[in-house]
Amino acid sequence: MHPAPSVIVFTTLSGAGFGLLAFLALGLLPVYGLQAFLIWGLGYGLAVIGLLASTFHLGNPQRAWRAFTQWRTSWLSREGWAAVAALLLLAPVALAAIFGGGLPPVFGLVGAAFCLATVIATSMIYTQLKTVPRWTFWATPALFLAFAATGGAIMTGQALLASILCALLAILMIVAFKLGDRRFGEVGASMGSATGLGSVGKVRVLAQPHTGPNYLMKEMIHVVGRKHASTLRRIAVTLAAILPGLMLLFMPPHPFVLAVIAAIHLMGAFAARWLFFAEAEHVVGLYYGQR
Amino acid sequence: MTALPPPSAKKLGLVIDLDTCVGCHACVTACKGWNDQGYGVPLSDQNAYGSEPSGTFLNRVHSYEVQPDQGTAQVINFPRSCLHCENAPCVTVCPTGASYKRAEDGIVLVNEDACIGCGLCAWACPYGARELDQAAGVMKKCTLCVDRIYNENLPEEDRQPACVRTCPAGARHFGDLGDPDSDVSKLVADRGGYELMPEMDTKPVNRYLPPRPKGPEQEVDILAPLLDVKTTGFAGWLDRILEKI
Known part of the structure; x- marks a missing residue:
């Protein structure tokens, strides 16, 4: 997406x-x-x-x-x-x-x-959205709630609670990445089911319906940014959860320190949310032979 | 209201014959032509004569190569448009009530005056049937030519969707798929018509007819009968004399 x-x-x-x-x-x-x-x-x-x-x-x-x-x-x-x-x-x-x-x-x-x-x-x-298999399971609401709770706990200076939430968030992010990678296969949509021609044989794109990009391809088929997905995943987990968690444990809960921790957490949250969209594959891509 | 109506008895839709479609894109052009000046805002183009043209279309024709386990590969042209699903996810996600399914005939439409252009309905559709018009900022989709099929100002033979009316191969059929005795329903029953991506649980109304099974490739010289020339008259007499010499 x-x-x-x-x-x-x-x-x-x-x-x-x-x-x-x-x-x-x-x-x-x-x-x-x-x-x-x-x-x-x-x-x-x-x-x-x-x-x-x-x-x-x-x-x-x-x-x-x-x-x-x-x-x-x-x-x-x-x-x-x-x-x-x-x-x-x-x-x-x-x-x-x-x-x-x-x-x-x-x-x-x-x-x-x-x-x-x-x-x-x-x-x-x-x-x-059933059309985006990576999103349609329990991890999506769990992640949104974990991000909201962690951000809230950091900004209100609940050092211990916030560091526990950071640990939970890190685990949840990694689990969501791993389970999310399997979701498209689990849902079972394929070029064969999208065209209904799977029963005839193996389907391959011969010619695209249009020579330029269209709204669907711009909106649903985002392939450019996925190149650096694994690096960005590490950056997101580090900035959103691991680094703030450690800083909360080992630094004094001074308002200035908390502001820095919150800023780091938010940068990680932006990276994670960017990946949430960029990595999500829409089934309509199957018609174009792309994900 | 974006709640889905109870299933209607009348289910208007299309039956697309993948055996017959030649991939000429006439349905795409006819659709754009009619819907550019009828229901709702026009279908805009961006950078139409530039290096990367794009625009809003309600119908797209893909071409696939299908390789069976045995035998030769087949080329299958595949028109893709709104399937007017009974369980249309594009309708229920709409926050404004702009997207709706008609209770009387099952056509899925957009009330463009209420559309905020959030794009969520296009995300919810597995078939890529909806495109956000970049000029007007509202969602466009197949209307099943609702302004043709009930239009008594048109001659009766024109009261069908523009794509169906224009198809030179007769690959597109329009009718009531809720009536088991309709021509389209009989066609679907005869030819084993199927729905796309049943795993998405959208219950589409439109059906696709699979390509007919092809026999083994035959080594026939189609020019042979033309080359076996039988001469008559003077040329025949000359032919026979010359063969004897």
């Missing part, structure tokens, strides 16, 4: 943002006043920048409001609702932290639940 920058920015930043908001909503970082303003502002900023980025790849962004109408069937629509609900429900919690004043913890709990729902809905947009 084409790794569109807007979609990578959207899923990575909004995932980290909702992870951070969930941790703040659960009251894991007792901050007040200016500190609360800055950290809640960071959470809202990441989530909102991510959501805005998602509108950049639309053909007609002026109609984006229509995406809220089909929550009964569409994960994309559900994601919109969950995101807006989480941001609105957490506003009183954030304001209470900034300006003082107590709110019963149930406000934060409900808000955190909607943050969780948003991340799950984002992951389900991809997990639901």
Whole structure:
């Protein structure tokens, strides 16, 4: 699949943002006043920048409001609702932290639940697509949740919890890479089943239907970046999980150190999300004899 | 609403005969010609006369070589367009309700006024049936020429999809695949018509007819009868005299 920058920015930043908001909503970082303003502002900023980025790849962004109408069937629509609900429900919690004043913890709990729902809905947009076998199994929602939780834990300075989450994330990323590599074969789509000519014999492309590239090939058949996939996998796991995990264990949880760790984690998360798209093969490639 | 309607009794669709298709791409051209000026926004081209032209098409014709275990390889031309699936994944993923399946005849359409151009429906389709128009930013797909098949301003023989009407080989057939007594359903039953990628669980309406089995290659000199010249009249008399000398 084409790794569109807007979609990578959207899923990575909004995932980290909702992870951070969930941790703040659960009251894991007792901050007040200016500190609360800055950290809640960071959470809202990441989530909102991510959501805005998602509108950049639309053909007609002026109609984006229509995406809220089909929550009964569409994960994309559900994601919109969950995101807006989480941001609105957490506003009183954030304001209470900034300006003082107590709110019963149930406000934060409900808000955190909607943050969780948003991340799950984002992951389900991809997990639901049978056409992209690498995405359609449990590892996709697990990875999106692990990234959100790890990012949230780092940014709220939960050193021990964050380093445990980093270890989990590293294992999950490696397992997802390995299992993902087998998914296309497991689903069983082939040039034979795509054309139905497999029962006649071995199918090979004789002539492509068009001489130039088209939307399908640009969008679904991304072969350029896969050349360096194995190197990028190592970079992604190192930056997103291993290095932040070690730094959390051996460095003091000073805000500046945490900011550096968060930045390194996010760079790894961007690399991982780039691979998530670039490595995913769509079955339509079979018609073109490509993956 | 992007919920799928209950399965309709009437299932309009195409039956494509891979034995007969000659790969002339006339259906591609006819489709682009009709749909450029009828339903919805035109099908735009980008850099049409440049080094790397591309554009929106609702129908594409692939050519494959199929090598059986024994015997010679066959060339099979393979038109690919929307299969108007009963279990259409492109419909349910749509966040705006722009993508829908008609309850009355099963045609899958896009309401372009509600389409935000997110492209998720094209990702959900295993068959590459949907292309995002780069000029208008909305999703385009085969409409089964919904503006022809019910159009009483057209002569009756023209009330079928443009690709079917134009096919010079008679490789494309249009009809109600929900009616077991329709011509297309009988054709599918006779010829063992099949659906594409059944493992994707999309339940396509369109069917493809497999190429007929070919016999062993025959070593026949097709010019032999033409070379065996029988002469008559004066030339015949001359022929016989000269043979005797």
